[in-house]
Amino acid sequence: MPSSHEAAFRSTAVSDVIIVGGGAIGMTTALALQARGLRCTLIERGTLGAESSWAGGGILAPLRPWHYPQRVWDLVARSRALYAELQDGLQRSSGVDIELLHCGATLLDSADFDLAREWHARVGLPCENTHCGNAEAIAMPWVQQVRNPRLIRALRGAMEASGIPVWEQTPVQALCRDGDRVTGVHIDQGALRAPHTVVAAGAWSGHFSESVSARVRPMRGQMLRLEPASDHPSAAGIWLLPEAYVIVRGDGTTLLGSTVEDAGYDKSVTPEARERLLRTAASYLPWIKAARVVDHWAGLRPGSANGEPIIGADPALRGLWWNTGHFRTGLAMAPASAEELAEAIRTTG
Ligand SMILES: Cc1cc2nc3c(=O)[nH]c(=O)nc-3n(C[C@H](O)[C@H](O)[C@H](O)COP(=O)(O)OP(=O)(O)OC[C@H]3O[C@@H](n4cnc5c(N)ncnc54)[C@H](O)[C@@H]3O)c2cc1C
Numbered sequence: 001m002p003s004s005h006e007a008a009f010r011s012t013a014v015s016d017v018i019i020v021g022g023g024a025i026g027m028t029t030a031l032a033l034q035a036r037g038l039r040c041t042l043i044e045r046g047t048l049g050a051e052s053s054w055a056g057g058g059i060l061a062p063l064r065p066w067h068y069p070q071r072v073w074d075l076v077a078r079s080r081a082l083y084a085e086l087q088d089g090l091q092r093s094s095g096v097d098i099e100l101l102h103c104g105a106t107l108l109d110s111a112d113f114d115l116a117r118e119w120h121a122r123v124g125l126p127c128e129n130t131h132c133g134n135a136e137a138i139a140m141p142w143v144q145q146v147r148n149p150r151l152i153r154a155l156r157g158a159m160e161a162s163g164i165p166v167w168e169q170t171p172v173q174a175l176c177r178d179g180d181r182v183t184g185v186h187i188d189q190g191a192l193r194a195p196h197t198v199v200a201a202g203a204w205s206g207h208f209s210e211s212v213s214a215r216v217r218p219m220r221g222q223m224l225r226l227e228p229a230s231d232h233p234s235a236a237g238i239w240l241l242p243e244a245y246v247i248v249r250g251d252g253t254t255l256l257g258s259t260v261e262d263a264g265y266d267k268s269v270t271p272e273a274r275e276r277l278l279r280t281a282a283s284y285l286p287w288i289k290a291a292r293v294v295d296h297w298a299g300l301r302p303g304s305a306n307g308e309p310i311i312g313a314d315p316a317l318r319g320l321w322w323n324t325g326h327f328r329t330g331l332a333m334a335p336a337s338a339e340e341l342a343e344a345i346r347t348t349g
Contacts, residue, residue, distance in 0.1 A: 015041040015165070017196040017345060018185055020172045020208070024053035024148070025323050026200035027155035028086075028334045032342035034162045041192065042164060043185060045171040045204075049152030052202050052330065055223060055299020057247050057257050058148040059238055060332045061105070061140075062307065064112055066119035069306050072329060073123070078336035083144065086335050094157025098150045101250055105143035105238035106132055108284050113138055132239070135284065143238055145247060148331055172201075175208055175320065182320040196345055198321045203265070203300040205324040215310065216325040218265055219303030222273045222296065223257040229290035244280040246288070254291065256281050260301075260328070267298045303327050311341050313348075321345060 017033050019026045022044030030040045060083065061076060062068045087100045107116055116138050120127040130139040159166060167187070176184040176191050184193035199208050206213025232254065239246040247255040259273045274296055282288040304310070304325030314320035323341045326333050 015039050015194045018194040019198045021201035022048040023202050024334045028338035029323050030164050032338040036342055036346045040164050043167045043170050043172050048156050052299040052301050056148050056331055058146045060144040062329050066115045072307050075333040075336045079333055082335035090154035090158050093161040094154045096154035098154050099147035101145050101236045103236040104141040107138040107240045109242045181318045200323045202302045216302050216304050218300040220261040220263040220298050221258040222269050222298045224293050225295035226254040226291040227294045228254050232287045241284045244277050269296045269298050301327050311337050
């Protein structure tokens with residue numbers, strides 16, 4: 001009988017593409033490639049989706065799109081159109097509901113009101129003046145949320161259903177090189193070869209290239225889960241505050257985020273961040289004062305300049321592709337990023 005490693009090596013030996021990293025970006029990329037008839041193998045150092053993609057809030061828009069480059073908005077806008085399809089497809093293949101909710105967002109940061117109105121008028125999306133308690137606010141009814149831990153479960157289920165081989169608890173040590181061509185990856189058990197290798201290793205992507213390490217680095221985000229008292233909003237929603245936001249899920253689960261910290265690969269949480277987030281939120285949303293903190297965690301975003309991801313072929317090494325650097329908007333940009341990269345690889349042949 002062949003060992004499970006031999007069997008896994010055999011299945012990988014017929015792969016067209018090896019994907020390094022099993023976050024939302026790596027998994028959506030694998031599914032988009034497989035849908036185009038390319039055989040993929042995904043290698044994950046730990047557990048699928050357990051890093052930034054789990055830690056995030058699941059708001060499917062940049063927090064303040066008017067501060068972002070057009071490229072980010074284009075990817076978000078294309079992903080908005082793809083999410084409804086993705087939701088249906090994932091439900092069918094995995095049986096998991098990703099809880100895509102058209103809940104809208106309420107902007108309470110008055111310093112941004114003028115920019116917000118101008119931006120909405122320019123892109124043709126609705127926004128209207130409203131109130132939140134006594135405070136003036138802008139309602140952005142088009143904003144959606146997804147429940148990211150469920151998205152991860154659904155993506156895992158869809159990959160299983162598609163027969164995509166996944167190696168978990170398997171760190172990629174280095175890329176295999178043959179001159180200026182990347183021919184696969186080195187793992188503890190040996191070399192895995194494929195004509196194409198995609199690095200989707202989130203905040204760790206820079207480990208595979210000096211030029212990418214100059215552009216993508218970890219940016220810590222701390223998040224709280226709250227148990228609100230009885231007077232909290234009963235419907236799902238998102239409130240955008242100066243340097244904080246609150247997300248209420250469909251079942252009332254409430255998240256308060258998030259910091260943006262340059263702390264290297266340190267994922268610890270701090271009492272200062274917790275106090276600051278709670279103070280800010282309570283000053284805008286009085287019901288937060290009575291809420292109890294039931295969880296506090298941190299994730300490492302793949303930070304990049306202006307939040308613009310790197311999607312496409314490596315400029316120097318043939319066979320090497322990147323899908324990384326999605327910073328604060330990786331869940332919002334995942335479907336379009338995956339489609340764009342998969343199409344580029346498919347047309348290369
Ligand atoms: C607190 C917080 C709030 C956020 N809120 C939102 C939000 O509301 N909306 C939104 O769109 N985005 C949000 N984000 C950002 C979003 O989570 C990220 O942009 C997105 O998850 C990045 O996905 P990824 O797959 O590139 O990275 P990750 O999910 O980090 O996945 C990368 C994977 O690569 C693996 N890996 C690394 N090195 C190796 C190796 N050598 N070998 C094998 N595997 C390796 C890692 O183990 C990891 O699983 C938030 C992030 C945080 C931290």
